[in-house]
Structures are given as C-alpha cells and as structure tokens.
Amino acid sequence: MPRILESVVVTKAEDGWHMVPFGLIQENVDFIVAPFRPSPSIDNLQRHPFLSAAAPADIRVLAGCVTGRRDWPMLPCERIDGMRLADAYSHAELEVVALVDDPMRPRFRCRIVHTAMHRPFLGYNRAQAAVLEAAILSTRLHLLPAEKINAEMEYLRIAISKTAGPAEEEAWSWIEEKIGSALKAPT
Ligand SMILES: Cc1cc2nc3c(=O)[nH]c(=O)nc-3n(C[C@H](O)[C@H](O)[C@H](O)COP(=O)(O)O)c2cc1C
Numbered sequence: 228m229p230r231i232l233e234s235v236v237v238t239k240a241e242d243g244w245h246m247v248p249f250g251l252i253q254e255n256v257d258f259i260v261a262p263f264r265p266s267p268s269i270d271n272l273q274r275h276p277f278l279s280a281a282a283p284a285d286i287r288v289l290a291g292c293v294t295g296r297r298d299w300p301m302l303p304c305e306r307i308d309g310m311r312l313a314d315a316y317s318h319a320e321l322e323v324v325a326l327v328d329d330p331m332r333p334r335f336r337c338r339i340v341h342t343a344m345h346r347p348f349l350g351y352n353r354a355q356a357a358v359l360e361a362a363i364l365s366t367r368l369h370l371l372p373a374e375k376i377n378a379e380m381e382y383l384r385i386a387i388s389k390t391a392g393p394a395e396e397e398a399w400s401w402i403e404e405k406i407g408s409a410l411k412a413p414t
Pocket residue numbers: 233234247248249250251261262263265266267268269289293359362363366
C-alpha cells in the first residue's frame with residue numbers, strides 16, 4: 228500500500244481559494260492528489276496547476292472543512308501563486324506535473340517546489356486521530372450502511388472520551404451533528 232498523508236489542500240478557484248482535506252498519496256518523490264468526481268478541486272487544478280498542502284495544527288480545520296466551515300485563515304504561499312492554511316505545523320507547495328484522467332477519480336501527479344516548518348510538533352493525540360477518522364467517515368455516508376457508521380463512531384468515541392481537549396471535543400461535536408442528521412434524514 229502507498230503511504231498517504233492527510234492534508235489540508237488549497238487550490239485556486241475562479242472567485243477565490245478552495246480549501247479541502249485530501250489524502251496525498253506518496254509515490255517516490257511525488258504526491259498524487261486524487262479527488263472523486265464531481266469536485267471543484269479538479270476544475271481548479273486543471274485551470275491552475277498549483278496547490279498547497281498543510282499539516283493542520285488545529286484538528287477543527289479538518290472537521291470544519293467537511294461540515295461546512297471552510298473559512299480558516301490563510302497566508303500567501305512563497306513560491307507558487309497560491310494560499311495555504313495559516314495554522315499549520317508545516318506546509319508544502321506543489322506543482323501538477325502530470326494528469327491521469329479517469330471518469331471517477333483523476334490522479335494529479337504533483338511535485339514539491341517548496342516546504343516550510345511553522346511550529347513545533349509536540350506529539351500525537353488519540354482524539355485528533357479519532358476526529359480525522361470520523362471526518363473521513365462523514366464524507367462516505369452515502370457508501371456505508373448505518374450500522375457500520377454507528378459502530379465506527381462508537382469505537383472512535385473511546386479515544387475522544389479519554390484524550391480530547393476542547394478543540395477535539397468541538398471538532399467531534401461538528402462531525403457527530405453531521406452524521407446524526409444524515410442518519411436521521413429519510414432516504
Ligand atoms: C482527512 C480527509 C482526507 C480526504 N481525502 C480525500 C481524497 O483523497 N479524495 C477525495 O475525493 N476526497 C477526500 N476527502 C473528502 C473531501 O475532503 C470532501 O469530499 C470534499 O468536499 C471534496 O472537495 P471538493 O470541494 O473539491 O469536491 C477527504 C476528507 C478528509 C477529512
């Protein structure tokens with residue numbers, strides 16, 4: 228299996244900047260960004276083949292981006308025409324060097340043109356990992372049965388109850404709310 232780094236990606240839209248979490252798939256020195264269609268990020272990368280990818284310092288950014296809260300502060304990139312998440316441990320600036328098109332999931336091969344560190348990484352936290360997993364789960368609700376979603380949330384909640392600080396608690400509540408209303412909605 229390839230190594231995948233979960234990142235906060237910013238692409239250039241026609242009317243501003245588009246921030247979403249994506250898993251960057253490592254392939255030797257390159258990273259593959261593979262958005263499922265339909266996706267504004269695909270259109271953005273075809274128009275403007277540059278992106279930033281940040282390791283968020285606040286897990287609420289990941290949870291926020293998939294629950295309708297995308298207005299997180301950004302800063303200009305240093306080497307590309309781009310913006311990046313401000314509150315990041317580090318970020319990379321990348322250029323698309325090839326595209327393998329696909330009706331379901333095109334793959335943009337990206338090469339790093341610049342990286343920068345912004346603050347010390349002090350350690351892992353189980354609640355952050357649980358929020359990350361739940362955030363991904365919340366984007367796949369249409370693909371999974373309710374029992375599986377409920378079972379995964381129940382398991383992830385253990386890490387939240389044992390290790391979450393206020394930021395992780397808040398991020399978790401956004402995702403619980405999204406999943407709760409999706410499961411309650413008539414199908
Ligand atoms: C940590 C994380 C990683 C994700 N990775 C991907 C990915 O690699 N490809 C994808 O299509 N969606 C991925 N998603 C879901 C997208 O972020 C979500 O569907 C988003 O709305 C798509 O962005 P768009 O506005 O460009 O369509 C991920 C979500 C999270 C929370």
